[in-house]
Amino acid sequence: MEDNAETLARAIGERVKQERKGRDWTLDQLAEIAGVSRRMVVNVEQGAVNPSIGTLLRLSDALGVGLPALVEPPASRSAKITRSGEGAVLWTGPSGGRGVLVAGTESPDVVELWDWTLAPGERHQSEAHSAGTRELLQVLEGSLTVSVSEEIHVLSMGDALTFFGDVGHAYSNDSQQRTRFTLTVLEPGVGAAHRTETPNA
Known part of the structure; x- marks a missing residue:
């Protein structure tokens, strides 16, 4: 590991x-x-x-x-397979939870597909993403509490949620069993704010 x-x-x-x-x-x-x-x-x-x-x-x-x-390596026009266990583990929780990026597309309209696992009591706090970012998730196992700004949503297995990710948000497992959910993030116009910038030397 x-x-x-x-x-x-x-x-x-x-x-x-x-x-x-x-x-x-x-x-x-x-x-x-x-x-x-x-x-x-x-x-x-x-x-x-x-x-x-x-x-x-x-x-x-x-x-x-x-x-x-x-x-990930630069994408080609051919299909790309990410085998089970080969995704990029970009977050690990103190009790073994993981946030794994399993697939994604290139800019400007970036789509990310994540496989998340949260052990009992674990929480992942996310800062606001770029303007217009949307997140879609579905609980595959256990239950999940999602905080979006001031709103709190409690989801059970099979429930799905769509929200704007351009505000602070968090995912937490407040139960006594493992939680697993799949998450898709759409970030439109990635880097658009910087494309016209020419940094001073």
């Missing part, structure tokens, strides 16, 4: 560096546009950290490529 996490961190670092250099941006320029520290950009590019989903979203949006482009 550790080896997989290290391999993923290195792969993400290489792609971030490649995208940054392809734009002739310095570390400071990417850090400023993404709203993260220079030290974080350095650590990500060196594969020295497993960045949070929030940090990855900030970097991918700043680069205008979408999150899947940072964790």
